Amino acid sequence: MSTPTTSFGREAAAALSRSKNEPAWLVSLREEAGQLATELALPKPEKLPLTRWTLDQYGANRPGQQVASASDLPAPIAALLTEENNGALIIQHNSSVIYTQLPEELKAQGVVLTSLEEAARSHEDLFRKHFMTAYTKDEHKLAAVHAALWNGGVFLYVPRDVTIEAPIQAILFADDAEATFMPHVLVIADSNSRVSFVERTATSLGETTSTLLHNSAVEVFTKAGAVVQYAAVHELNDSAIDIAYRRAILDNDSRIEWIVGDLHNGNAVTDTKSVLKGNGSTSDSKIITVGRGSQRMSLTTQAVHFGRSTESDMITRAVMKEEATAIINGVTKIEKGATKANGQQTEKVLMLSPKARGDANPILLIDEDDVKAGHAASVGQVNADQIYYLMSRGISRSEAERLIIHGFLDPVVSEIPLEGLREQLHRILERKLG
Template structure:
């Protein structure tokens, strides 16, 4: 059933929930979020006026066609899947999940992989305990809209002491510019478990005058001693706006690794935040982005230290071409009582055009004395000496610059835990870097 949501508020949010036969508590929950969306203001990222963006095109609920095997998926989707099928794959097409595959071995260990909409029915208690507690629906208008309209998405549960060797894969794909496309990803890793999760967001929108709003959210909960490696690659058409809020909540001795390729072709707002609540918890964030044409991008990475002896490291690298603009914020916050915490961050921007702009803003907020914290930031052009060195050995200027740029981005690209996706990432970079 298609339910228009352009005129948005409490009633539209409830209509979506009822059209999908959702339980009464979720209908009411979406209604409340619809109220908040009307009243709350947009977030105000540094030097990025979101009021100029088209953020009120919420689309129409348009579910994809359910299939029972990967071979039944549309060719445009299968072309995006890495050749390695690990036995754990979930695919969203436009407004709904259309395929879920999980090996019998993982099922026997108690692993759960399903859509969020299915998890509402089958794992309600677990979902309600965690859902939108790290990323609250009342943070701002965008979070309220997401809470009211989220669809499809991924629910991943890894039981205590289960270590999953191969990555869990998720492909979120849209080819209808007027579809509501707001997936929510919830990962719960119980104590002493280990998992790698790979998220790919892609589109094939063709020629369109419509603006697609991808308003997504990720919540990761790593319980005591758990390790979660979360890799994300976003590459949608320029007619889409990419909004991605990512949150991780870490218990004692747990670890999150963020590996993010923000390679979208249109305007982008991302916020990746680790809450190091547990003692001895660690967060390692590596993020790359490439801006082209007249893109506008706001990329924020945060680490909030609450637990003692917690450690965070954040690395962001961006390449800016033509007239693209990127505002890159790194925020390390060490709360009172987080003794022996260690927070480090580095932001680097490589400028390939005199009209491009990149701002790197390292921010340290320290409320405790017995800690370590540091930052480094740089904005500059391709190193002329490196280009000259390579040219002196027979490499053309264009190839020399390409090699230097790929080397600049490789610390993140090489960490993608899936060979097929790494190769695809290289192809995306080649297209964007031209």
């Protein structure tokens, strides 16, 4: 049995890359990241001491078994598929991609969907131009570890003027607590293209004394006039740590829509950031989370405006139970020269227990005069008047609370672009809120 990696550096990262027969330039990139991982400090999210978390169990390379068709998938993965799985689909099991499905009509239009490891060889120019440029290996220790050890992953390229009607699905799944599970999703939407991408990250770890570190990254590049809708639902076991950094770089008149259900059962740090470089670009971020037990979470949503007449809107809603703690940060940054920019954000936290804690921190950083910016934040309990109104209509108190909470989270749930995934999300919420 291979031994999980607890420390590594330049030589170990390079050896991993060579074992995968990766190109020399990628060996060098991993090598440099491995060195940085020995030098950089952990990120420092507010009121969340990451030094107490088990973040040095990097796992061992445990590739999944390749399958020829969706019908051959392991049962736990097959259970995550929605009925709308006749379109484009890619699946990672533990440390590798095991299945890819891309309709012939999309191939004919030049659409590329493959593992990121394969893209490094077959689409080297696109890969090198974009990979780890929105989320850089020198940001902090977790970024360096990711750049050195990422595996499997998803590469999606949508050519100029191509519109993909059906959402593209990615399932990232782990059932081995000692596997290296560090997927990286790279989406490149060329000029005037349109695509919806749905990521489902889940684990089934059973009883284990090991801590699975899910150290993931997403990079989305929307070229001029492109529109990308990125939906993600995370549901991992409480023995896993969920680290998810998401980045989007927007060119002129392009748009990103983030729809995120961070419904992990253990400790988590997520950071979703849109960089509006192009004039007229827009970002819309909707994020929900439910904390329970003794979970500790930090959720940050950011929009950085560089282009003129750019717009961003961020909505985060959190429900906290029992002794869970969440730090919800919203950061709108409007740079000098981003005239006519408009940045709005709302953070709302609903607490269902006197021991639960939710901090909502709206932050506006404005370096330009001719702009609009606003924020709203609230932390409180279920509205007593709403409960009274529903109970006066013959609804029990518990059912009234359930309806109010689901209504509170609905702005995100209703936006999920796959009906099957919306139904799965409702079931996850029922389990977490039950």
